[in-house]
Amino acid sequence: MKPSSASTASRDHQKRLARLRRELSVRATGRGVAEIRMRREAGGKPPAAEGGDDPALVRRARAQLAEYLEGRRTSFSLPLDLSGLTPFMRGALRAAARIPYGETRSYAWVAREAGRPRAFRAAGQAMHRNPLPLVVP
Secondary structure (H helix, E strand, O other), X not given: OOOOHHHHHHXXXXXXXXXXXXXXXXXXXXXXXXXXEEOOOHHHOOOOOOEEOOHHHHHHHHHHHHHHHOOOOOOOOOOEOOOOOOHHHHHHHHHHHOOOOOOXXXXXXXXXXXXXXXXXHHHHHHHHOOOOOOOOO
């Protein structure tokens, strides 16, 4: 008997999720999760390194990311290390982290929340360079 198209689609979806989970690289410091990247990034960038100073936090972050990708999580409970970012970028990411799941805000909103209302283009660049995608939308 031939499998139904629904079961084939479900298997394909599960394979894509498993591949995506394998491709995610998490780096954590003693302060928190510092970076989440794809191991093979577009544009010829070298693969991101997995690990860091806190292997237990890396495992916890990977588990929460897997739950998110499977649709079982809508928020994260991870400490974040934003120390390597500029003050404005830290403020922009903190503002973005307050956006509820499933909602959007403009770059102008992010800039206002970060304390620089006219810096909406900089807010866009901060989101573009976000080292914590998925965790900070």
